[in-house]
Amino acid sequence: MNNYFLLLFLLTASVANAQISEKKLKKHIHYLAADHMKGRQTGSKEAETAATYIETHFKKYGLRPMGTDGFRQQFEAKVKRVVVKDSIRSSANIIGFLDNDAPYTIVVGAHYDHIGYGDLGNSKDSLNIGKIHNGADDNASGVAGLLELAKYYAKNGVKERFNLLFIAFGAEELGLLGSKYFVEHPVMPLNTIHWMLNMDMIGRYNPDNGVAVIGYGTSTGFPEIFKGITAGIKFYTSRDGSGGSDQTSFYRKQVPVLFFHTGGHPDYHKTGDDPAKINFNALKSILELEIRVIDRSMTVPKMAFTPTN
Template identity: 85%
Template sequence: MNNYFLLLFLLIFSTANAQISEKKLKKHVHYLAADKMKGRQTGSAEAETAATYIEAQFRKYGLTPLGTNAFRQSFEAKVKRVAVTDSIRKAANIIGFLNNDAPYTIVVGAHYDHIGYGELGNSKDSLNIGKIHNGADDNASGVAGLLELAKYYAKNGVKERFNLLFIAFGAEELGLLGSKYFVEHPTVAFNTIHWMLNMDMIGRYHPSNGVAVIGYGTSSSFPEIFKGVTSGIKFYTSRDGSGGSDQTSFYKKNIPVLFFHTGGHPDYHKTGDDADKIDFNALRVILELEIRVIDRSMNVPKMDFTPTN
C-alpha cells in the first residue's frame, strides 16, 4: 500500500510538473525584464546574467548541453548601426538538447537579448534614450515560453518520436546574429532538423488581433498539422517564412519554420515594455497551442520545405 501511494504521488507530481505554469512564466519574465537587468544588451554583464539564468533552468530540467562549451555556443557580435569603441562584443547561444534517440530533431527558439539603454540605434523612444528598455515582451516573453516548453517536454513522462533542441539566441537585436551563427555552425546535423519554432514577442495578446503564426507556407505538411487544431485564443496563419526574427535564419537554409508573435504595440523598443503589461494567461494558452502543433508535427516522418518568397 505504501508503494502504491508513493507511485501515485510521483505520478501526480510528474503530471503537475509538466503543465505550463503561469506562475513560472511570471517568474521568468519578471526576472529577465527587471530594472536590474538593464535591458540585457549584447555584451553586457546583464546579458551574461540572463544567459546564466537560462543555463540553470536547462540544467534543472535535465537537458543535455549541446553548445560548444557545455550549454554555451559563443560567438562575436558586431554593432553596426552606430559607431562605438566596443563594436565587437562577446555573445552566446544557450543550447539544451532533449535526446529521445530519434533520427530527427525539432528546434524551439527565442532570443534573450534586448536593447539596453537604447543607445545603439535601435530604440523607438528618442526622448528616452539613455533610460532602461526592459524588453518584457521583446523578448522575455519568448524566453519564458522557451523555458516552459523545455520543462514540459522534459518532465511529461513521454519519450517523444522526435528529439527537441531548445535554443536561447543571443544578439538578435543586432541583426539575428545568434541564429545566423547557429545555422552556420549547427550543433546537430542540419539535415536532421524536422522544423523550427520561434517565439518573439508573445506576451501582449489582444483579442482583436490574435496571434500570428507566420511560416505556415514553408511546408506542405503545415495545413494538415493545423487541421482541426483549436485554441482558447484567436490565431491566424501567414505563409511567409522570413522577416523580423530568428526563424528567418533557418528559413534561408531551407528549414520549415513557424514564428509565433502577438504583434506590435506602442511600447515596442521603448522604455514602457515592462513585465506588468504581459498577459500571462494568454501566454500560457499560446504555449498550449504550440504544444498541440509540435505534437501533431510528430506524426509527419520528415517535413518538406516550400519557399514562400
C-alpha cells in the same frame, strides 16, 4: 500495492509539475525584464546574467548541454548601426538537448537579448535614449515560453517520437546574429531538423487581432498538422517564412519554420515595454497551443521544405 500507488503518485505529481505555469511565466519575465537587468544589451554583464539564468534552468530540467562549451555556443557580435569603441562584443547561444533517441529533431527558440539603454541606434523612443528599455515582451516573453516548453517536455514523463533542441539566441537585436551563427555552425546536421519554432514578442495578446503563426507555407506538412487544432485564444496563419526574427535564419537554410508573434504595439523598442503590461493568461494559452502543434507535428513524417518568397 503500496509501491504501485507510490509510483502512480510520483508520476502524477511529475506530470502536474510539467504543465505550463502562469506563476513561472511571471517569475521568468519579472526577473529578465527587471530594471536591474538594464535591458540585456549584447555584451553587457546583464546579458550574461540572463544567459546564466537560462543555462541554470536547462540544467534543472535535465537537458543535455549541446553548445561548444557546455550549454554555450560562443560567438562574436558586431555593432553596425552606430560607432562605438566596443563594436565587437561577446555573446552566446544557450543550447539544451532533449534526447529521445530519435533520428530527427524539433528546434524551439527565442532570443534573450534586448536593446539596453537604446543607445545603439535601435530605440524607437528618441526622448528616452539613455534610459532602461526593459524588453518584457521583446523578448523576455519568448524566453519565458522557451523555459516553460523545455520544462514541459523534459518533465511530462513521455518519450517523444522526436528529439527537441531548445536554443536561447544571443544578439538578435543586432541583426539575428545568434541564429545566423547557429545555422552556419550547427551542433547537428540541419537536414535532421524536422522544423523550427520561434517565439518573439508573444506577451501582448490583442483579442481583436489574435496570435500570428507565421511560416505556415514553409512546409506542406503544416496544413495537416493544424487541421482541427483549437485554442483558448484566437490565432491566424501566415505563409511567409522570413522576416523580423530568428526563424528567418533557419528558413534561409531550407528548414520549415513557424514564428509565433502577438504583433506590434506602442511600446516596441521603447521604455514602456514592462512586465506589468504582459497578458500572462493569454501567454499560457499560446504555449498550450504550441504544445498541440508540436505534438501533432510528431505524428507526421519528416517535413519537406517549401519556399514562400
